[in-house]
Amino acid sequence: MDAVTFELIKKCSKTKARLGKIKTPHGYIETPVFMPVGTQATVKAIKTEELKEMGAQIILSNTYHLYLRPGHELIQEAGGLHKFMNWDGSILTDSGGFQVFSLGDLRKITEEGVTFRSHIDGSKHFLSPEKAIEIQGALGSDIMMAFDECPPYPADREYVKASLERTTRWAKRCKDVHNKNEKQSIFGIIQGGMYKDLRYESACQLVEMDFPGYALGGLSVGEPKEIMYEVLDYAPDFMPAHKPRYLMGVGSPDYLLEGVERGIDMFDCVLPTRIARNGTAMTSKGRVVIKNAAYERDFSPLDSECDCYTCRNYSRAYLRHLFKANEILSSMLLTHHNLHFLISLMKKTRKAIEEDRFSEFKKSFYDAYGEI
């Protein structure tokens, strides 16, 4: 029995949107869910107590980064990642695959695994399915991701086919070294690029292995939005209905809603926190670039429909001042708002699915957001 289980609560009558609940050793996660990213054992510029208060139930952290710094053994000694970073909710760790493949010239892939050089000090390292599971085991995440190969976009069919088959073999190796751990579960990652039959092939092979959850990898890697939506039109149907479906690396409001509509349950992305530090807020009326002169004397809140700490207490004029003055509080307040915005968007989405009015909800959100 896997430590992570999924209950499908309700399906939308007009779309593939679904309401569900994931159970992990650290609690329940209501889906659809957006997972804030804490790359280096911290969601940047925000305290875990704030994440808790705004209703975050699960965060994501990165195997590649934590392996290099401070090291997974150190985190294990500290009592695991939850304790180290003071987060008692659920944690999902990626496998490190995506990061090492993104290193370009700094890495070399073989059947055994990937040799790469650290982006911090250039030191040489080796990551393999076994090693990725060992690291994630030491971190103690609730959901571990299988070590996969993520092809770039564009990539030719032959490359993608070979890559997905290797991903399947690697997924098997992950499962083989993991089977005795009862507190952590592994999700499989479906590859196959933008080729429908290859997505199907990858899904079939992984579903065969009976993971407790599945992710779609290799999307949001530079392809046009329409191409991604095309894959999302069919790929979720290849994934078991009674298990959570996770679309990796996606975090704009429209991607979330389009994903939900097509049957996706989980999302993660650095987007909301990264743009916050660059002075951009997501609001119910679209993005606000806070440094713009238009906000100099705008004493209204960032988003008049938002009830987050930032919107309850500060004006756009103040936030603009902080950003222009390079104050850390600018990153703190905008990060808080953006994460609250996405978490609250997913809360409203769940309510809409529960009341079987998801399409109407999506339309009214888009009408106000205005930039889709």
Added chain:
Amino acid sequence: MDAVTFELIKKCSKTKARLGKIKTPHGYIETPVFMPVGTQATVKAIKTEELKEMGAQIILSNTYHLYLRPGHELIQEAGGLHKFMNWDGSILTDSGGFQVFSLGDLRKITEEGVTFRSHIDGSKHFLSPEKAIEIQGALGSDIMMAFDECPPYPADREYVKASLERTTRWAKRCKDVHNKNEKQSIFGIIQGGMYKDLRYESACQLVEMDFPGYALGGLSVGEPKEIMYEVLDYAPDFMPAHKPRYLMGVGSPDYLLEGVERGIDMFDCVLPTRIARNGTAMTSKGRVVIKNAAYERDFSPLDSECDCYTCRNYSRAYLRHLFKANEILSSMLLTHHNLHFLISLMKKTRKAIEEDRFSEFKKSFYDAYGEI
């Protein structure tokens, strides 16, 4: 009747330490008090709600910085500094004098005031006693500081004498333009460098003007600690006993305790927040430089005697990791701790004075702190 009043509650029987209470339109301030500095309308890397929670009753903000950016008129339009920065406790603003004098070649002093160039864009500005009060009036601080001239260290007697006399004339001009405002009070600043008779002269002239509080300026400007203590040995005696005494720009634990022992009630300094961002914590056992290798696997809290958010939830190993990984959370958590440390030190100091055991308290603090 001044809006700011002071009640002297108790005096130590063995030292000049005193317990008091300042009343402002924004509440009470128990003294001795350390005031966190919010230079640009934010105490760096911390939210005002955290300051409130840790017991901060007053913060300081800077006239020079706010005048240049975002501009005092904008803050006035926003409803004043309290509202702009979401702080409902008391605010003290400095006069901008210290900052413009620190500009060196970028400023020129005449009897009328100081012409200077902005450190941000090089634009030309003029600050005078009248302008400093106008700006502070627009900001709406509870305590405004008179516009003074702060001589450097070392400075010869003739210069210091001329400077303090100008400071007196400027203080009078500040008072003259202010007299009708009932919500804000002006404190006078005593200069006189390291010359006892000049400090006396400055104090006499200002006391004559009957300000509701007095500061000692021109200390902690580069002089050896012993020289500062020498001035502190006599200068507080020149200040009225029934009014608050404020030592400007001082924020290390030993300076605070030495000041309290000599009859000082108020302190401010960027030190705790600045060293926090540089990775240094003040603890009951002295300073901790968190990047040191010694803390790599130190899973104990920063300060085992501290009950702040940081110490209750995080280890030195985690804080070291955050600092080395350049995470904003490092600045946030260390800032929180350092401010909590000084505010809590002042709380304990007040209790010790109340129980007439200040000297014992100071000795036991020093014994543990160990680097005085």
